[in-house]
Amino acid sequence: MRPDPVHLAFPTRPHRMDPRAVESIERIVAAVRDGDDAAIRILLPQLATVADTSALFHLREQLLTQ
Template identity: 50%
Template sequence: MASGQHSPVHPAAAGLGPQRAADLVDRLVASVRAGDDAAIQRHLVRLAEIADIETLLMLRRRLITDVRA
């Protein structure tokens, strides 16, 4: 990879696995539904540490479909 370019996948996300990412997204969406600001903050901090683009897109889809419904 050329200097100055970034990998599209967060380095810490490599060990996350799709099921663990989905579980984190589930917990975050449930916290948003419940209006639990403290839990939302905790989950967002964790997500920022490990999320890759697929996980972020999954979260976006879930928030659009589940919370708005």
């Protein structure tokens, strides 16, 4: 399996992310795992207010690996 070039260019570093983004990502991943569409619709706009590129790639990574 070839490495994802986007992942290599933008490694995620949760320790550098805004703690609010980390919390939002954790809640989004849990909502996706639970199939809670209503919570996802609420949480995504909240993440958008504090997320940067690193946070979005971290969300992507968490959704793919959870």
